[in-house]
Amino acid sequence: MTTPERDARTTPERDVLLRVRDLRTYFSDHRGVVARLTRRRVGQVQAVDGVSFDVVRGETLGLVGESGSGKSTLARTILGLTPATAGSAALDGRELLSLRGRQWRPVRRRMQMIFQDPHSSLSPRFRVSFLLQEPYVVHRVPAAERSTVDELLAMVGLSDEQADKYPHELSGGQARRVSIARALALHPELLLADEPTAGLDVSAAASVLNLMKDLARRLGLTYVLITHDLNVVGYFADRIAVMYVGQLVELGPAEVILSRPKHPYTHALLACAPVPDPHLNQGHLDNVLGGEIPSPHDPPSGCRFHPRCPFADARCSDEVPELEELGGGEAVACHHWRHIEFDDAAPVAQGQAT
């Protein structure tokens, strides 16, 4: 694991808004009633296991990985919605993980989350107008500092007619806009957006991405964009962090990660992403990454990707690779990245099916 000093050297003069260091979120795993009653500790799920990164003010950091890689848990831990086991996360220099109860309130005004499923994060019993004002009530914001419902709706491109609707009367794209408006109500600096385009049609997804881009420019927002859709991060993110079973395996500027990935997992993800161009798909499926992401309950030894990695050798199953800083803001956790040549005609050999 990298030390804070080492990371700090790569980003000395930049304006770091969020700094995460060696963050760990473990869930204890009491399986079944008997185990629970006897308090026999069966094991731990290491959902986030030693993650370090910075988010610079004004940028979009894309966090990608398969489901089960710990992306959402990481975001929830940063926001204090899931207790951290160890490590540190600081917003503008202020440590978050030691905050308790009411101390969170001023901090949460500065960072908000857009949850994955708007229909389950917007209470079905309240109208849009109430949902948009609720953050002000919770945070006891004085009337003078509040934006009106119409202002918030206008900000996300909805008409004021939507104010009287209930969430179930909204389309997927509209509901997503309402949750964005709700997150913006408190004028946050940092938005953690969890799969903001999941479940949306192509056109609705495009307009939500356009909206997020526009808001970033107008309000100077910083995003952590969590998604499994590489087309979305490719379009949107300035930097990309790739997660696999609770750990970062690669981090760097988007152009570098997308065009010259160093970690075999990143390469495999890119190779799998469906591209709407039938010319690019000749032989594409011959190189699909095999197997499935292992359970964080019992992660593989050494490099967690080794059972699926076509380049793995004995060292990979024994020794945990460190996230190595390569300069230029790049970092990769792989023993062999220097020697791996991805053949783009046959990008990734097939991993063993599990």
Added chain:
Amino acid sequence: MTAPPVSAESAVTAPLLRIEDLEVVYYTDAGPLPALSDVSFEVGRGEIVGVVGESGCGKSTLGAALLRLLPPNGALAGGHVFVEGRDVAGLSRGELRSLRGRTVSMVFQDPLTSLNPTFTIGQQMIAAQRAHARDHESKSELRRRAAEALTRVGIPDAAQRIDSHPHEFSGGMRQRVMIAIALLHEPSLLIADEITSALDVTLEAQILKLLAEINETHGTAILLISHNLGVIAEICRRVVVMYAGRTVEEGDVLSIFDDPLHPYTRALLAAVPSRERRGALLAAIPGRVPSLLAMPPGCKFADRCGHVREVCREREPGFLARGERRVRCFIYDEELAPADRPVTTAGTVTP
């Protein structure tokens, strides 16, 4: 079970699936809703055809209508579905049962709602075979065949895993189980309705690869229904684009993606985010798919179309042939005076 009477000739010469002017209506308290109208296309033997469009455009209704699996308030209001030359609407219950599973099988998006959580995979696969039981096959024979089917779709240790319950499988493996069940009777056509939508890119690619392999080795034709243009581009040879319950464009996959004719197809392709489009705003399609309750009289895409002309709002364009392709747009209607025709952006289409 004896095969329903079909003349040998028609079964050989007729396309595997032929849909003609299909119309489906849902009867609701608000009145009859035209979910599909004027849907026509064919699927040949061994072909992979993609059906693409936004939600609410009738993709899933189409899949259900092909096997007469519409909900009770839905009905075939016009047109025909021919499978191997026989009209599905005229089949008896017995014939229909033989059609489903034996000739045409379907896999849905969510395997957990299709699989019974209280039975093992093996029990469900044996039951699926009993529904079409030939003669008196022993249980062990059915079980052996089920295990074979699981192996074929890439489930390791199938002989052991067959005694597991659905919840013991991961999402990707469950979808493989569904495909194995659908393939038990080696159908000629597999309808796959958004089967990778809930999966990660890696598992999605694995499932698409499996479909391509099944198509290759068994010659199974596949009707792949998806909202994802990337998925469609991956394995389909021909593509049908749907909008508001209509087929609006049909053609081979390369020409659909390289030279889309219908303004809707172009708009769909332009809205996909990609690294090449970094820094630019995406071309989202303005407006929404019209509600089935308030369909505009003319072209259903008119309100969102950048090329709209008077004629588009007055009447609906037909599904016009253009060589090997078909498109439902007045731009290509040569019976209209050029001055009345909507104009396409220069350079993209040559008449």
